[in-house]
Amino acid sequence: MFDPTRHPPRAGVLLVLSCAALIGATVWLLPATGSDRLSAYAVAVAMAVAAIGFHVIVGKGGDQRLLVGYPLIVFAGTAALGGVAASIAPSYAGLLTIAFIYIGLCTLPGTTPVMIPPAMGAWLLSNGVLDHAELRTLEVRLPVAICIWACAGGLLSQHAQRAIRAEELLRREAMRDPMTGLHNRRALDDLLAHAQDGDSIVMLDLDHFKSINDEHGHDTGDRLLTDFARTLLRSLRGTDIAMRYGGDEFLLYLPKTPIERVDIVLRRIHRSWHSAGPLTTFSAGVARIEGGREARASVADADQMLYQAKRGGRNQWAQTPEAVPTPRVRQTDLAPARR
Numbered sequence: 001m002f003d004p005t006r007h008p009p010r011a012g013v014l015l016v017l018s019c020a021a022l023i024g025a026t027v028w029l030l031p032a033t034g035s036d037r038l039s040a041y042a043v044a045v046a047m048a049v050a051a052i053g054f055h056v057i058v059g060k061g062g063d064q065r066l067l068v069g070y071p072l073i074v075f076a077g078t079a080a081l082g083g084v085a086a087s088i089a090p091s092y093a094g095l096l097t098i099a100f101i102y103i104g105l106c107t108l109p110g111t112t113p114v115m116i117p118p119a120m121g122a123w124l125l126s127n128g129v130l131d132h133a134e135l136r137t138l139e140v141r142l143p144v145a146i147c148i149w150a151c152a153g154g155l156l157s158q159h160a161q162r163a164i165r166a167e168e169l170l171r172r173e174a175m176r177d178p179m180t181g182l183h184n185r186r187a188l189d190d191l192l193a194h195a196q197d198g199d200s201i202v203m204l205d206l207d208h209f210k211s212i213n214d215e216h217g218h219d220t221g222d223r224l225l226t227d228f229a230r231t232l233l234r235s236l237r238g239t240d241i242a243m244r245y246g247g248d249e250f251l252l253y254l255p256k257t258p259i260e261r262v263d264i265v266l267r268r269i270h271r272s273w274h275s276a277g278p279l280t281t282f283s284a285g286v287a288r289i290e291g292g293r294e295a296r297a298s299v300a301d302a303d304q305m306l307y308q309a310k311r312g313g314r315n316q317w318a319q320t321p322e323a324v325p326t327p328r329v330r331q332t333d334l335a336p337a338r339r
Helices: 008-030 034-059 064-084 095-106 109-128 135-174 185-193 209-216 220-236 260-274 297-309
Strands: 199-206 241-246 249-254 282-288 316-319 327-331
Touching: 008 034, 008 064, 008 095, 008 185, 034 064, 064 095, 064 109, 064 241, 095 109, 095 135, 109 135, 185 241, 185 297, 199 209, 199 220, 199 260, 199 297, 209 220, 220 241, 220 249, 220 260, 249 260, 260 282, 260 316, 297 316
Parallel strands: 282 316
Antiparallel strands: 199 249, 199 282, 241 249, 316 327
């Protein structure tokens, strides 16, 4: 099912084309002269052409303020009917309400009050104010129409904003690990989409974590993961990102970080973690994003370096420096992995 809030420009085109099609399909049912019908058809065609042209020129841009162009086309078409086909124009004043439904769902909050004055002008023209229509009737019908527009646009705008906020909250929660509060693996794709050469990726893994679960229970293991996550957050810069990659494995994304800086970060994490007196140490693998390679390939490289560090005795980190095909392993100055 088409959701107008996800594709506002497309919904705007559909709004105007639907209004134009409604005029073209129903005008022959109304008691009117042939010239009025032809004029109504011409207005409908002009609306469709204006909507398509507007969409081609600016409709695909990212400025949400431009979305008001679509309902304004409907307003202009309704007003034009009052000028060229006065006998049938009042029948299509309801198109203004349809336009306010779009305004409420798709445009910026607060747009509805701004759009009421031009809608009033279009409504008056379509109801023959230029031909001195019965003013008593207009004095009743216009306030009713304004109330309908305000309610339709305002209430739908509130509903759309609540839906957007709820969706954003769900998206953020879906990107977070409930135990540690870190980003989870679902956030990795968005992260890698903005990766640049010179960024570093670190994979970390708690040494002998399965044994801790077996010997001390899963509650102890869960607390260990939570404490390690806090240690990571305390040790990183504001631009760095930490995520729980899976199980006892974590990923650090360090923007614009040379290997020397990675060394400093890892040693800071080691010191903070060691001072807390944990049941285990950790190992790490480091890779850099460079040379136009896909960022996901660097994640795989960091994972391989992590296994290299674990095969080398754990409680250390390994990385493949630029232009050096063999990994270099660095032993930390902490205690051995098993105590």
